[in-house]
Amino acid sequence: MQGNTVFKATLERAMAAPAMDDIRPGSLIEVTGVCLIDADRNRIPVTLSLLLRSPQDVVTLTPAPWWNRERALLALALVAGVALSVFAWVLLLRKRVREQTADIALEKERYRSLVDHAPDIVFGSDLNGKLVSANPAAERLLGYTQAELVGGDIWDLIRADQQEAARNHARRLIAGESPGPWECTFRTKSGGALTVEVNSTVVHKDGKPVAVHGILRDATERHRLEEQLRQAQKMEAVGRLAGGVAHDFNNLLTVILGNARLLQKTIRRHGLGYPDEVDAVLKAGEAAADLTRQLLYYSGKGQFLVEPVDLSDCMRSLGPLLRAAVPKSVEIRLELAPGLPAVESDRGQVKQIATNLVLNAAEAIGEEDAGVVRLATRLQEVTGPDTRDSITGEYMPAGVYVALEVSDTGCGMDAETTSRIFDPFFTTKFTGRGLGLPAVAGAVKAHGGGIELETSPGAGSRFCVLLPASSRRVEPPPAATEGRSGSGGVLVVDDEVLVRNLILKALTNCGYEVFAAQDGREAIRVFEANADQIHAVVLDMSMPVLGGKPTLAALRERQAALPVVLMSGYTEEQALGDLPHGPDLAFLHKPFTIVELADAVSSVMPTRPPR
Numbered sequence: 024m025q026g027n028t029v030f031k032a033t034l035e036r037a038m039a040a041p042a043m044d045d046i047r048p049g050s051l052i053e054v055t056g057v058c059l060i061d062a063d064r065n066r067i068p069v070t071l072s073l074l075l076r077s078p079q080d081v082v083t084l085t086p087a088p089w090w091n092r093e094r095a096l097l098a099l100a101l102v103a104g105v106a107l108s109v110f111a112w113v114l115l116l117r118k119r120v121r122e123q124t125a126d127i128a129l130e131k132e133r134y135r136s137l138v139d140h141a142p143d144i145v146f147g148s149d150l151n152g153k154l155v156s157a158n159p160a161a162e163r164l165l166g167y168t169q170a171e172l173v174g175g176d177i178w179d180l181i182r183a184d185q186q187e188a189a190r191n192h193a194r195r196l197i198a199g200e201s202p203g204p205w206e207c208t209f210r211t212k213s214g215g216a217l218t219v220e221v222n223s224t225v226v227h228k229d230g231k232p233v234a235v236h237g238i239l240r241d242a243t244e245r246h247r248l249e250e251q252l253r254q255a256q257k258m259e260a261v262g263r264l265a266g267g268v269a270h271d272f273n274n275l276l277t278v279i280l281g282n283a284r285l286l287q288k289t290i291r292r293h294g295l296g297y298p299d300e301v302d303a304v305l306k307a308g309e310a311a312a313d314l315t316r317q318l319l320y321y322s323g324k325g326q327f328l329v330e331p332v333d334l335s336d337c338m339r340s341l342g343p344l345l346r347a348a349v350p351k352s353v354e355i356r357l358e359l360a361p362g363l364p365a366v367e368s369d370r371g372q373v374k375q376i377a378t379n380l381v382l383n384a385a386e387a388i389g390e391e392d393a394g395v396v397r398l399a400t401r402l403q404e405v406t407g408p409d410t411r412d413s414i415t416g417e418y419m420p421a422g423v424y425v426a427l428e429v430s431d432t433g434c435g436m437d438a439e440t441t442s443r444i445f446d447p448f449f450t451t452k453f454t455g456r457g458l459g460l461p462a463v464a465g466a467v468k469a470h471g472g473g474i475e476l477e478t479s480p481g482a483g484s485r486f487c488v489l490l491p492a493s494s495r496r497v498e499p500p501p502a503a504t505e506g507r508s509g510s511g512g513v514l515v516v517d518d519e520v521l522v523r524n525l526i527l528k529a530l531t532n533c534g535y536e537v538f539a540a541q542d543g544r545e546a547i548r549v550f551e552a553n554a555d556q557i558h559a560v561v562l563d564m565s566m567p568v569l570g571g572k573p574t575l576a577a578l579r580e581r582q583a584a585l586p587v588v589l590m591s592g593y594t595e596e597q598a599l600g601d602l603p604h605g606p607d608l609a610f611l612h613k614p615f616t617i618v619e620l621a622d623a624v625s626s627v628m629p630t631r632p633p634r
Contacts, residue, residue: 049087144239166212269315273592276614278521331365349385358399364492380429387433412473424489507625511558516546543569559586586627
């Protein structure tokens with residue numbers, strides 16, 4: 024061969040012996056064999072073939088190096104791939120770190136916002152009580168700034184007589200006990216006191232207590248609500264007691280007034296002496312009946328009779344009772360205008376409004392000091408927004424009002440007291456009193472009226488109750504009558520012997536034949552024994568053994584259309600409940616007059632009772 028000719032040799036693996044498997048590309052080999060060269064027409068070699076006798080004709084002089092270009096490229100590709108993967112993982116990790124950092128910052132901000140805006144005091148301290156943090160609520164409730172609180176001793180804020188108990192509670196908490204929430208009183212910066220409910224916990228690090236975190240909740244509102252609940256429960260108990268007393272007292276008044284009217288009737292018929300004294304007994308009894316009605320109003324079992332009322336006349340009749348109810352050192356002056364329009368009201372409620380205002384005025388003067396309480400009535404016209412209602416703070420509607428004014432020369436009230444006098448659970452009196460002015464406010468608003476109030480410390484007070492004037496005229500009291508006479512048999516059922524005897528006597532005087540029973544079971548026995556002679560029943564609703572309703576049901580089983588007059592000291596609605604009304608059923612409210620009793624029996628008695 025001439026010149027330098029390079030051939031690329033390809034070893035056919037199918038033809039190679041296994042011994043040649045170790046020959047790698049790039050190895051320097053020595054080959055012994057017959058060489059066959061094919062050339063083109065220009066005598067340029069085209070192919071070269073080596074004919075070998077055996078694999079031993081191929082001898083490796085220098086093996087090919089392991090690190091070659093292909094492997095280098097492969098390694099570079101692998102390194103690049105790993106680098107890209109690491110870079111991508113780093114980017115992803117940084118993204119996740121940023122996201123988690125942002126989430127942590129957001130949660131921290133949310134927690135900080137929650138703590139900063141919490142209505143309760145949130146604090147942190149070391150195990151010795153040194154404050155390390157306090158939220159803004161501490162400044163709002165205690166008056167100290169955060170700078171004044173942080174670094175200070177929490178024990179110094181607690182009332183002196185409670186500090187030892189607070190320290191003991193903290194020691195138990197740090198020792199691993201669970202003493203639960205507790206209450207103590209903190210001193211405010213202004214010198215006041217704040218009662219709080221304390222909920223605290225211990226923070227641990229590596230299993231050891233390192234700090235105390237806690238929440239102080241203002242317990243003032245809870246205590247106020249608890250006190251309101253206690254007051255409401257007391258008022259409910261007092262109301263029940265008042266209702267029971269009024270019911271029993273009504274029975275006594277029925278006897279007193281009934282017998283007094285029988286005595287009055289006898290005196291007038293026979294021209295006997297002492298008619299004025301009997302009239303005085305009747306007036307006192309009627310005044311007592313008004314008081315029992317007030318007790319029933321107070322207990323929620325009263326019956327309101329709204330009618331046109333002459334306010335001046337009503338106050339004039341109340342004057343003697345008011346003078347007897349206040350200390351002798353307090354003078355009651357009545358300045359009652361004549362000819363005033365009527366007001367639509369219940370007479371008893373109007374008297375109660377005046378009574379409460381006068382008694383409050385007398386208490387403002389005191390028992391030892393002399394003073395004057397002025398009770399006046401007049402006409403007042405409201406034409407525009409110039410009269411403010413002290414109950415609601417709004418202006419009174421334009422219109423014509425009848426004014427009931429109570430003024431005194433007492434101690435007066437400051438602005439703070441004035442703003443709360445109509446609160447049912449606020450009182451300037453000793454514990455257990457109150458509800459006088461709130462009761463007045465409720466009654467006045469129920470009448471569609473309002474209250475003007477003028478007062479200042481040391482200058483007395485003036486309450487002016489404005490009630491809308493009515494266009495109706497006051498009806499004169501009905502003329503006294505003897506009551507309707509009748510005939511027939513009447514069964515009287517009442518467990519109060521004095522009431523029962525009075526009714527028996529009154530009905531006998533009216534011409535009735537009477538039968539008596541002291542309870543429901545006896546009434547059934549008497550009726551069964553005298554069914555053909557008993558044409559009506561007068562039945563008390565409140566009795567032992569067998570009450571009014573079951574007694575009525577038992578009697579109606581024996582005679583379905585039996586006429587019955589039901590008696591009770593409570594209202595008709597409360598006494599009768601769901602009993603069906605009809606011409607054979609009448610209601611008589613205690614205390615009643617002999618005339619009212621006779622009229623009630625006559626209204627249900629058959630026109631011609633069988634003889």
